[in-house]
Amino acid sequence: MNATASPAPPGIHPRLDDLIELRHQAVALGVASRHLVNTSFSGLYASVFRGMGLEYEEAREYRPGDDIRQMDWKVTARSRRPHVKVYREEREREVVLCVDTGPHMRFGTQGTFKSVQAARATALLGWAANRNHDRVGGLVLGTGGREGVDFYRPTRGRRSLWRLLHGLSAEPSAPGTRYPLDQALKMLDRAASTGSVIFVIADFNFDPQPLEVPLGRLRQRHSVILVPVDDPRERELPPMGRVVFRGPSGEKIEVDTDDVRARAAYAERWERTRQALLNIAGGLGLPVIPIDTGEDVHRSLQRGLEQLNRMHRPQ
Numbered sequence: 001m002n003a004t005a006s007p008a009p010p011g012i013h014p015r016l017d018d019l020i021e022l023r024h025q026a027v028a029l030g031v032a033s034r035h036l037v038n039t040s041f042s043g044l045y046a047s048v049f050r051g052m053g054l055e056y057e058e059a060r061e062y063r064p065g066d067d068i069r070q071m072d073w074k075v076t077a078r079s080r081r082p083h084v085k086v087y088r089e090e091r092e093r094e095v096v097l098c099v100d101t102g103p104h105m106r107f108g109t110q111g112t113f114k115s116v117q118a119a120r121a122t123a124l125l126g127w128a129a130n131r132n133h134d135r136v137g138g139l140v141l142g143t144g145g146r147e148g149v150d151f152y153r154p155t156r157g158r159r160s161l162w163r164l165l166h167g168l169s170a171e172p173s174a175p176g177t178r179y180p181l182d183q184a185l186k187m188l189d190r191a192a193s194t195g196s197v198i199f200v201i202a203d204f205n206f207d208p209q210p211l212e213v214p215l216g217r218l219r220q221r222h223s224v225i226l227v228p229v230d231d232p233r234e235r236e237l238p239p240m241g242r243v244v245f246r247g248p249s250g251e252k253i254e255v256d257t258d259d260v261r262a263r264a265a266y267a268e269r270w271e272r273t274r275q276a277l278l279n280i281a282g283g284l285g286l287p288v289i290p291i292d293t294g295e296d297v298h299r300s301l302q303r304g305l306e307q308l309n310r311m312h313r314p315q
Helices: 017-025 039-048 073-079 114-133 161-167 181-191 211-220 260-284 295-310
Strands: 054-061 084-088 094-098 133-139 151-156 197-202 223-230 242-248 252-256
Touching: 017 114, 017 161, 039 114, 039 295, 054 133, 054 151, 073 084, 084 295, 094 114, 094 151, 114 133, 114 161, 114 223, 114 295, 133 260, 151 161, 181 197, 181 211, 211 223, 223 242, 223 260, 252 260, 260 295
Parallel strands: 094 133, 094 197, 197 223
Antiparallel strands: 054 084, 133 151, 242 252
């Protein structure tokens, strides 16, 4: 449930200059961990997703130092000698950045608004993918258009990335609508080329059950990474008297935030919702990289990629 947000004052909307400037951070030295001080963001991005966008070429005999995760067990069993799979990198891999920009994203109590943080994350990931010669595109939810959604088909170079960043930074001509995320995922399944890497950067502060089936179908053909955008006050309310909240369907609920039990119930609801999302993601094998309005987005993303890199690293 999101606190009712008033129209955004100047300065809280993503600025195109800022999104363009983030291309420098995409190649800057890593700051998320002292163990990665010599690793650039784009290099870490490539390291985590190096296994995506590869085509099988042949099998060859195992050599000391080969990644055992690439063992070709069928050939090994047939030849009775250990073999590994050899891949060649596809010339063009698609990266699609699915970004939630609906009115519920114009909320923030620390640092910046969720919409701004989502745009920054989109820019960083887009620049990193572009630097690795991936085709970059996007799908933006909650636009002021008639359909409430804009799709930027992945292209070579920076053409679609530029259009995506312009779309995220443009002042909405209309209030925008809450385009259902599950419908956006179904659209992506039809629009994205098989084997795409898809980042879903969104407000997941709602019952995630409707997402399970479309995420599962999307996972069958693509690599999917979830990036929840959070604000500290969505997890825990401070004591500030009676506050009116508005739910996803527009219903209003008044909460006495001075009531310890009410604050505890609020926090418990957020934990249940997030755990439900993590359960769905875990069951489908989807990575989750949360970002927060009160933290540096570059640091948050790099920390998440670092964790994924450790998980993918041979033991």
